[in-house]
Amino acid sequence: MAQLRSVPSRSGRGRTLLAATGLVLVAAFAQAPSTALAAGGPVPAAPAADGPQLSYVVNAVPGAVETRAVARAVRAAGGSVVVAYERIGVTVAHSGAPGFAEAMRAVPGVQSAGATRTAPLRASGTTDIGRPQKVDLKQALGQARQVERARGGTAAGGEPLEPLQWDISAIRADRAAKVDDGSRRVTVAVIDTGVDDTHPDLKANFSARQSASCVGGRADTSPGAWRPWDPASDYHGTHVAGTIAAARNGVGVAGVAPGVKVAALKVSEPGTSMFYAESVVCAFVFAADHGVAVTNNSYYVDPWLFNCRGDAGQRAILDAVGRAARYAERRGVVNVAAAGNSAMDLAAPKLKDTSSPDDSTPVSRTVDPATCWDVPTQLPGTVTVAATGAKGLRSYYSNYGLGRIDVAAPGGDSTQVPDLPAKNGNVLSTMPGGEYAYLAGTSMATPHVAGVVALLRSAHPGASPQEIQWLLKLEADNPGCPASDATCTGTRHVNSHYGYGLVDALDAVRR
Template identity: 45%
Template sequence: MHRSIRRSALCAGLAAGIALAGTLPAIAAPSGTTAGTSPTALPSAAQAGSQNYLVLYKSGGRAAGKSLAAIAKAGGTLVQDYSAIGVAVVRSAASDFSSKLRAADPSVDAASSTASFGVALKGDADSAAAADPIKPPTPAPGADTLSGLQWDMDQMKAPEARAISGGSTSVVVGDIDTGLDWSHPDLAPNVDFSKSVSCVDGIQNTDPSAWMDDNGHGTHTAGTIAAAKNGVGIVGVAPNVKLAGIKAGNAEGFFFPEAVVCSFMWAAENGIQVTNNSYFVDPWLYNCKNDPDQRAIWEAERRAIRYAQSKGTTVVAAAGNESDDLSHPVYDQTSPDNTTPVTRDITNACAVVPTEIPGVVAVSATGNKGLKSFYSSYGLGVVDVAAPGGDSRQVTASAVNGRVLSTYPSALMNACLRKVVDASGATYCYLQGTSMASPHVAGLAALIVSSGVTSPGAVAARIANTADATACPTDMSLYAGVPGNNSEQPQTCTGGTGNNSFYGKGQVNALAAIGG
């Protein structure tokens, strides 16, 4: 089990997580869909000993002319070129490829191997030219068969909001995750096959079998965003909007940087208005800009996210499950989490990606009692808002195990510790984590975009300004014995009502956000 999946979606207690399953059996694409492949195929260099590199160019531009010659001279082959952000993915078996390329091409700022940088489960740019007009949102009142178990939706006033607006079918949310189970009956009505893709290898593959969820995490987050109001199971925050499965994580839960860059470029270039990001960069929980390799990863993803934002994409991300104060990092003792962790001192030059990338809406998690979840990371000036993510320590009559119920692939139900099967046979799982909080806010962003507010900055402002201002807890006993995973210091809430380290501007309120 990959440790960051455990940090990103906690199934039970402090240490339990998603139990990973094997790859799903092949499933035929539904009729009427077109399977496609990226225009750039993996080069023949993809063999034992070769690995991918992210190449950053100093002033943007593309890997052309002399740059291509330098890549070849250094022993590399171009895999993907993102000229809009000055980033290229190159494959090479040469152990000294990075140094050779920098020596051969002075326009190269950095070239870092991504082999050990798995991304795991874990100022606003002006919007580009207006996209197609958004169809008016339509109401989605009432309940489905399992709505009574959705305390999380009640807590953010989602049922009241969707009685007014369930979102517009013109709005698409890209769930950058482990894919989604497009055959699930609560998701199938809303899946946009034309805007779904797999980026797992850093190359865009639109074949539906390629972006089918083989982990479960992506299907769970997708249901929270936009499970259909169809008389089956649960209802998402925005049940009328469309879902694009953007698969960046594989069955083991690794999201490599080239996959994440690919995902944001896809979102930017396919008119996807919102993305949910319930993961963060590993094996370094904190990516330090003063480290050449880690800085390259940080900068490549920053450029890709910034580009998506410039095209009108609102980016929402989970704060993480380390119980850490992200505004005051001291040291990192959990990284690298794919080998043997080594404690290292860190400063504010080190950041959690994508949560701490400028312009990203960072979300902490709350439980059914409205308190910050015991595991959720936090930070004054880092967390923007809080949303229901579940908390096994906040069990109430309406939240019998404290966790969030959402869609889950039937083929992976053995991996779910707390499961529910609808009378129709549709399958659902209870999970907790900031991974579960983030999609609540992504769904809310979709409702706001459906109302005609499309600039990412304006969407983020609406989310924050309509949140229910929440004061720091007066009783901190919930967090007793749960220090920061890295600081090992007691959790502390700083700031005042409406702007503090636990809740940011407050807990999101869907009804207020749509003007109800």
């Protein structure tokens, strides 16, 4: 399951754990920048093979000639092309033919190929460690007013439930909004389970033209395609979107960057919370080609918690998603991702993975972090985010590691309870259907950082992704390692728990 890094999840991405899923058959080819792979139109599929249909990524030298050659080879090997991203050399194919991946690896110009899953389509439920704690709006408003009275009245410009958002004040986003709440020219794309754009706190800031469903690897831009499959279980993306850009409109909560736009790129399979490589590739490419400035990635690419270069199939996933993420960066996109919820030291010499593959039968394996990466958070150029609680300490579930964490942000922690009437140490944000709920995880920390990056993008529209990252780290506030926590290593400036520090929205808009 794609660990949605929102709630401490089984695999540990600070996201919500979504459940196992498999293949969605897509009949048509993608539009630009994808191309049909034969001059006369789509390549016809080979006769049905004996095995179960799986989805594959085939990575070759970019270019039209090579892409057409891959299409011919796919058909000859018993497969069909779903979509091809010519500019990055990634082709998505379906096949039930035994030995399909091996046959594709033998094709001249193909650099890697492998299945994106270990089982065909199947449905399953979510497996969040921390379930959403929905709020009774009347009760929550009463608690918020209680806080206001204790503080001597409502702050100017404050939202009704903002007094319960300890996380917003922790990174000084409330003060930043009084200086600059972000530019309407900046859009953050939430690559996730979809977003309910009808929510009263989101609809004013939602960008439909930059939204799509990428499930299966091909972008569907039909109206509403980006919305959750099932609002009751696919709430993760809507919660993330609210933390980034819930409007300051006198309703509900406040986002970190309430003046920017938010878009939805849905990548979770229906009936599950699986995020497969072909869908994530589509999302990065779509974001890059539609003027998105920032992507929020609160998940890991299923079915492997770590993709290892020594395995031909996992190498293909790493290659395909890496190409798409780099393409987005070249187009000026800053990719922000959750570090994970497994309480792992990502800098350890060896790591234990007992959850992969999460779409069939997991096995226990020991991986080398030098060659096995959590995707997309450990891809070069991606901002990796750890989670903190209301007392400013690393959240108990958050992954950490010297040289592995870039920055930290509030993700919530049930063991760090704020001095508020709700007595809830998790993060309050939007939910489908106009509701609100508390969640915790590195999934909740990541949108805080994406919001601060959006503020930096607003203030420095000409800056490169690398320059934005430098500013993000420069303006972060590092408290240093707690004396009582031996797992924290490093200095006051850079350490394993906070990276360069807790992000600071106020510094992002005033420097």
